[in-house]
Amino acid sequence: MDAFLETQAKAMSSLEIDSIDLDFSRRSVVQAIMHVATIDFRNAALDDSSRNQWYVRLGYYFGESLRRVSNKLHWATGEVDTALQNHPVISGFPSGVEAPVISICRNLIYAVNVLGQPLTRIDVAVQTWFDDASRWPQGQ
Numbered sequence: 001m002d003a004f005l006e007t008q009a010k011a012m013s014s015l016e017i018d019s020i021d022l023d024f025s026r027r028s029v030v031q032a033i034m035h036v037a038t039i040d041f042r043n044a045a046l047d048d049s050s051r052n053q054w055y056v057r058l059g060y061y062f063g064e065s066l067r068r069v070s071n072k073l074h075w076a077t078g079e080v081d082t083a084l085q086n087h088p089v090i091s092g093f094p095s096g097v098e099a100p101v102i103s104i105c106r107n108l109i110y111a112v113n114v115l116g117q118p119l120t121r122i123d124v125a126v127q128t129w130f131d132d133a134s135r136w137p138q139g140q
Contacts (some may be wrong), residue, residue: 008060059102070136
């Protein structure tokens with residue numbers, strides 16, 4: 001987990017996504033995921049490795065943005081004996097769920113990019129996670 005967080009934090013420090021202000025806000029998370037979801041993967045020169053790198057970077061950014069909403073949230077590895085075992089997740093939500101942020105980003109991008117679902121799906125999903133995170137007030 002430490003290596004993942006260190007590598008992704010370093011990569012994010014120099015990452016630019018269009019003209020999006022990557023300030024760890026809900027709005028910037030939505031904009032970043034929407035930007036990648038509108039890339040035509042079939043015609044772009046993106047192989048599987050490049051796409052996966054986008055999912056991981058966006059997942060880290062999404063997770064770190066959620067973590068900053070409340071000091072009750074933290075990075076963890078998925079629970080043992082689940083599909084998320086050993087995957088980076090955000091844990092500590094009042095509801096008790098874990099946010100598998102990389103998988104969330106991958107699924108949202110797939111839904112929009114491949115299945116043709118509306119971009120609003122991204123906004124609704126991100127808002128739902130931020131709403132759950134904000135049920136823990138910062139500093140409590």
